[in-house]
Amino acid sequence: MKVREQGCILKLSPLGDYGLIVTWCTPGHGVLRTAARNARKPGSDFTGRLDLFHECELVFSAPARGDLATLHSAELLNPRLPLRRSLLQLRLCSYLANLLLATVEPAAPGEEWHKLISGALDYIATASLRPAIAEHFEKRLATLHGIYTPAMPAYAALQQHFGNLPAGRHELMQALSAAPEMQ
Numbered sequence: 001m002k003v004r005e006q007g008c009i010l011k012l013s014p015l016g017d018y019g020l021i022v023t024w025c026t027p028g029h030g031v032l033r034t035a036a037r038n039a040r041k042p043g044s045d046f047t048g049r050l051d052l053f054h055e056c057e058l059v060f061s062a063p064a065r066g067d068l069a070t071l072h073s074a075e076l077l078n079p080r081l082p083l084r085r086s087l088l089q090l091r092l093c094s095y096l097a098n099l100l101l102a103t104v105e106p107a108a109p110g111e112e113w114h115k116l117i118s119g120a121l122d123y124i125a126t127a128s129l130r131p132a133i134a135e136h137f138e139k140r141l142a143t144l145h146g147i148y149t150p151a152m153p154a155y156a157a158l159q160q161h162f163g164n165l166p167a168g169r170h171e172l173m174q175a176l177s178a179a180p181e182m183q
Contacts, residue, residue: 006058008025009055019040025104025114025117055118083121089125091172112144116141128179141154142154
């Protein structure tokens with residue numbers, strides 16, 4: 001049975017010679033992994049549609065076994081092109097996406113996760129970069145997991161609860177602190 005859903009692309013991985021594994025955050029299915037067969041072949045129906053942080057309407061079939069659904073189509077809704085203005089913007093977006101992926105179980109109910117990551121990406125596309133963006137995201141993520149307490153920084157609570165979080169946070173925060181105002 002084919003399912004239609006909206007989703008934000010958080011990760012892309014190669015699949016064989018021409019395919020892609022696309023990891024999405026969707027409102028109805030949470031974190032979802034799909035196989036886009038032949039997506040990297042010239043002339044593919046997926047050309048220009050599957051890229052990091054794109055918001056798409058996707059059609060997929062649930063897997064018979066395992067956790068890799070089959071992606072049938074993806075219609076681009078929002079490419080979030082302003083995110084490509086600077087490498088620092090992409091670093092921040094990648095950090096937030098990887099943090100979400102490190103803390104959210106696949107197929108967990110996803111409306112709040114999708115709203116959190118999509119809202120953060122949309123905000124980063126228009127805002128001046130600063131460490132408070134990452135800190136706010138971490139606080140909202142810890143709150144949604146039910147582990148936030150004002151007595152402990154949100155990142156520390158996430159680290160304590162989940163353990164292995166994405167590397168490079170310290171360097172990212174330093175770069176955000178030194179970033180010139182951008183709008």
